Amino acid sequence: MSLTENLMIMVMGLYGASVLAVVPLRRSYGRALRIGHAITFLASLSLLAFTVEAWLRGPLSFSWFGVPFHVDGLSLILCLVLSILGMATSLYSPSYMEVYERLGRGWLYVVLYSTFMASMVLVVTVSNMLWFLFFWEAMTLSSYLLIVWEADEESVRRAGWRYFVTMHLASTLPLLLAAGIMYSEAGSLDFSVLASSHLGLSPLLYLLFLIGFGSKAGVFPLHFWLPDAHPAAPSNVSALLSGVMIKVAVYGLIRSTCFILKPSEPFGFAVALVGTVTLTIGTLYALRQTDAKRLLAYHSVGQMGYIWLGVGVGIFFIAKGGSWAAFGVMAMAAGLFHLVNHALFKGLLFLSAGSVLYRTGTRDLNRLGGLGRLMPVTALFTFVAAMSIAGVPPLNGFMSKWLIYQSTFLSRSGWFVLFGVFALFISAATLASFIKFYTAQFEGSRGEAVGDIREVPAGMLAGKGLLTSLCVLFGVLPGLVLPLLTDPGSAVTGVSVRIGSVWSANVIPTTGAGASHFNPLLFVLVLVVLTAAALAALPLKKSSRRGRIWTTGEPVPSADYGLRAMHYYGPFEHHIDWLYRTGSRVADGCGRTVAAASAAYIRLCRALSDACSSVGRAVSRAGAGYERHAGEEFLDEAIVSPIVDIIKGSASVLEDVLSNQRLMTVIALAFLTAVVVILLAGGV
């Protein structure tokens, strides 16, 4: 076994170890978190090592226990993101999770966290459709359980339920169908077999993948679950959801449509179109949010649009081939660069929102303000993240957006230019939104929810600091990651693109029209020198007199003076009110569809359940306690209740193991079992 493979084993081993380590610590919340996350930090570190090692060695395949794995550039991009965010959240979480101490179950949280992380690592490395789906489902399930962590809140339960239903109806189901179709044509579900079996370019397959991965990625119009689900989770989990999980869908999209199927021009166009619509709608919706995490969640939708736009243009031009192939590679790299960058700054932003929540107990931007003086480091980190996502030079967001603009505006196609125009417009909207996000929290007068608070603990700062420094680093030296990012495109087309050396940091995408280059390092240098020169030539003395804020002569209490978050950009929001109205109608429609579908589903399941329950009740009445909850909208319960009823037979054992744990855990275990059962049945 190679070093790379050993590192992979180590990663999985460490995640496993973290689970084993915390199970005995069921009574000690803090210790479970600290020990668990110490181990997951090591796991993430190993993953980073694995990524670097695998990148240096080139693609490799191996198999464990009959599960085939294949690691190439595309996988490594996701591994990189996973390892960085894994480290950041591992550093951040032990302190942050104190917020949820009242809920207990620290050990379970660590178990779920590790399962979630490990499942994502496995999703992006496995090379068999069946196992892909298995880990995909494990990822969905563990993330669901993390989202509903605060299950005593009605809104959280609803958000989680919505997520769960949408994922199964709009993600798992289409993917299962696609897998079925492919299996029926190729007779195998191995990626390599599928890729070489020249599947007919059935539009249906593309559509199924588009829906299946689109709903996970949260693109329009399948995004409606996301703004509910991401804020509902604890902030560190939100960072992972927005930072990584939805990116795994992009991975799936590229993997399935470029590697397994052939890149196709119409499909590429469709992806770019969906991306443009998504980035426009997601961000314009984000513009008027005043709940910090909801705002960020809508931006996840919007930024996902950028990624899809880049990837879509990439797929289009890769499919077009010829002299445009290199252009396509660069466009896809732009999308993937934005994927990496979004993981960094969105992770950071969620962690910042979490920090504010941790100290003030609120995420309502209207009630915050003036935190800059109290939490200066968090303020700085948030500012960097906000400027990154807004694409302000010299930060990483600017670099990836710049690449996306290059790949749209230079495409010589009216449509793609139009997409680029929207990307440019939305970049301004993102800026607007994040100026609100930053200033409403950290500037101005103290908000009503801000008491005497101080900076968050060092662990949380370290997690954020890691991401902040990478935001700057990737902005100034994009050459560090660009070779990795062009790899997937090159692998598909066989065209290699020249990237300037790391240190001169030239970004030289070879376009159809010729080279387009930019040297961020030099430009940053000029900017810094100019600012320094202005400060030196016209210095601001420390002794400058202090005055009061101008209230036009009649004193006004400062708490009443100054706009709140909800007042920002009123006229503009009013101007695009039609969009919001239409959007909410569409969202209502989608919500109703989901509700109707799930209600039907629940009825079906309940009928099954009733049939089974007579058997079940005969076996044991131990589970009677939770029948009370049957009226609630717990779809999972309805789905699994037949199985649960059977499992109730061994409920006494379970009751013993899970003593005072909530219903959710029972269901989780039951559902995992169910999935295994279903998959085994399918595999036979």
Place this chain on the structure above:
Amino acid sequence: MIEGADEKHVREVCERFGERIKRVERIAQNQWLLLVDKNDVREVVSYVINRKDWGETQLSTMVGTDERPIRGRFSIIYWLSLNGGEGDVFIGVKAYLREEDLSYPSVTPEHPGASWYEREVHDLLGIEPEDHPDLRRLVLPDDWPYGVYPLRKDFDYTDSPRREFTEEDKYPYRKPPEGTVVHPLGPYHVALDEPGHFRLFVRGEEIVDVDYRLFYQHRGIEKIAERRLTYDQVNFIAERICGICGSSHAVAYAQAIETAGGIEVPERAAYIRTVMLEIERLHSHILNLGLACHDAGFDTAFMHAFRIREPVMWLAERLTGNRKTYGMVLVGGARRDFLDYRKGLIEKTLKRLKEEFREWVDSTLSTGTFVKRCEGVGVLSYRDAKRWSSVGPWARASGRNIDVRRDHPYAAYRDLDFKVPVYREGDVLARCMVRAEEVFESIWIIEQALDQMPGGDILADYREIPARKEALGYVEAPRGEDVHYVMTGDENTLYRWRVRASTYNNFPSLPDALRGNTIADAPLIIASMDPCYSCTERLQVVDVNTGRVTVVKEEELVRGCCRWE
């Protein structure tokens, strides 16, 4: 029928209330005074105001007087006027209040337009209107002691009491409604020509509600006139109530005294007064139109408006000896005659003005961006205009067909022909249109007056005016009806002088026009009312910042009066 009720409307009031009207007195050709019990005031006043078939009825002024030295009582008079062609009638509803019990039922719940008047007598005389919804201080500053009433006769005009006040004890502004923040406007704001404080409660750009605090510029004018000035001297104080409508106040005051003393004004003097008043209207309206442009960011139109206006100021300088229309009016007539060459000067100036102003109006109204800023902005509905007894172009733009010149002719207006422009839109544009049309009407009035001007004396002589005579003087100032009430005293001095500038009636309706607009429009809407703060706020000079109460000296008075220059 009660004796003295010799006019249709007065008779109807008397018949309606019967015995409750204790006495009717006709104090002048068009002025009746009804004496009622203090508990009937509200009913009688609201009866007259709410008579829908009596045209544009309104509360013209309200006076509180300390009549203790004469009758041992305080008195209040609500002066109501009938407008809109219904007849030249002013009805005063008077009631006496004993010092032991100064409370009486407030009229404000029935007619909000009475709100300020009642707050003012509450501040200055200690009269207590019951059920008044908002009895916060209106006139007196924060550091004025409670229980000291400057307009009472036992308060000497040289006194300057003060009290220490704390943060909590300051003026109780309203709290911003849920979801809004405060956008303070003034007292120091580029778009305000004089100090005034508006608290706009805003939701971003949108104004949800408004609170305000005014009276930064009380100068004790009424008090000082009651104590140490003669009738002729008061004229010069009266015209300095305002920096723009000096003649209006001087004429209104002089007319009040002339009515009280039965002085015949020579016809030529009446014509001279008319011309002066119209010249004043010319420069005031052009100034206001220019300022509206300035507030809308249209500086070129602003500059040109001032360029066009300047010859009018030069004309005033040639006619009166002063750039303002000051120093022209005395009780009994006018001081300077229009000699022939001055007549020619007026004609020449007006000719040029008419051309230039027409050009200005055309080019300004064809500037799309400016019209966009004015159209549909700051709408004051007819109902609100009526509710607050609004006057002048502000009211005419909202559909109130009122104009003192036509409804209660004075000076030479009875002989002259003119139109009263009325618009129904109630927005800033309508107000601009009213003013623009009035400029042309004014030019037409002056042209007629010059043609018809009779010969003869310009100043009537008068000796002693009997004491305890009451009368109203009224003028349609550029901003609307100005009403002066006088009660004569001994030795040719005033016993009580109540000045009610037009802005006083318009101001309380401003929040209604502001609500629902944006902060961008607020200065424009305020300017379109053409507020004159120093007119409105006459009484006590108080330096709020240092908390020092200054006794009014004439030199401060002069300085404080000059509005534009």
Place this chain on the structure above:
Amino acid sequence: MGVTLRYPFVSIEAPPEYRGVPHIDPELCIGCGACVNACPPDALMRIDDLKNGTREIVLDIGRCIRCARCEEVCPTGAVKMTGRFEVASLDRRDHVEVVRLRLVRCEACGEYTDYTERQVVKALQILPEEEYDAEEIKAYSRICRRCRRKLSALGAIEASRRFAP
């Protein structure tokens, strides 16, 4: 073409009707104080110094409102409105004009009276001679009010003695 001027680098003439800063011609002023009585803002003051026998008519143009009432009431035309309008000054005293006049000294008691020499001259000028005995008036005018009253009283006593011994 600009309509604005490069003021103050060009000088501006006020029109002839203009009421500018008032000025008292000390040659013509008789110190009667008619202007003082008419002045609404008390810009004119009359200050008698009975010890030294002087009267000061003080004009403070810092208080003046340019109403020209003083010009109207002045019996000798001493107060005139000028065309001057630039009054900015660094020294407050530049805004004050003082006319100092001599008061009449009572020939009877030697105290100063409350009227000036010039007032007497003026009064004598305007009195119609045919109605009064000029010499008597002249003599009377140089006696203060108190002495005059005393003289009248003494005269009355003398007269009564003459008729009712």
Place this chain on the structure above:
Amino acid sequence: MALWEIIVPVSLVLTIAPILDGMGRKVKAKVQMRQGPPILQTWYDLTSLLSMEPILPTDGLSFRLAPYVALASAVAAATVLPYGGLSPLRFSGDFFVFLYVVAMVSIAYIVAGFSLPNTYTNAGANREMMMVLSIEPVLGVAIGILAINSHSLCLSYMPLHLHASPSIFLAIGLLAYAVYVEGGFVPFDAAEAETEILEGTLCEYSGRLLGVFKWALMVKRFVLLWLLGSFIVLPLTKGFPGWAVFLLQLTAVLAIYFAVVTVEAHNARLRIDQAIRMNTKVFLASLVVLLIASLGW
């Protein structure tokens, strides 16, 4: 690249921008039939402001640094523009760099405006942001058409490689409109409206900080005008010597500025919602132009 190649244009921009403003004031005065201040008046004002100590309403860092960042950004934007044959910092994809660096001036203005609890500065920041938001699509379309036409996104390459077509003239018209709006000229000066919101963010600035900020805004205007001037002059002067091109650029900028000032003088300020509506209308119209361009006309 020699150092002087950066220093010369930078000092040029810093010097000319206030003079240009002074000329604009003179032109405006003529329209208003006034004498107007001397052409160097803006410079006099600036020097006196720069020598004055500011009074700070807060000690927040963002408030104090904003003017400097704004000035540095505006000047940095100037370094990627072509001056005759010279472009100091030339990247082949520098249009968007230019755009974003110019936007940083606005960002500094907005962040500074929101950094205080003051509805005046907040309103200014709020309006500036909305103005940027609503004009960005128009700018994007203009750039898109220019890019389609010239196959490049390089500021010093694009003007020289434009092919005459109906859409290109319309695109330059759109660019002119966008520059006009971004420059904050009347009627699009809602963010710095004096009579309404006391010049927005600048309301709290004084002394040197105000001077630096005003300077930055003037440089920003100048840089935007120079961009527009370059797109008009450079395509017409291919093959001219560098100094001649530079002089023509300068003349074009002056001419454009005088035209802009004249338009300014004949308009009232639009309310922000009206400005947004207007920009949206122009954007919708610009989509037609984009269609024309993508058809190859």
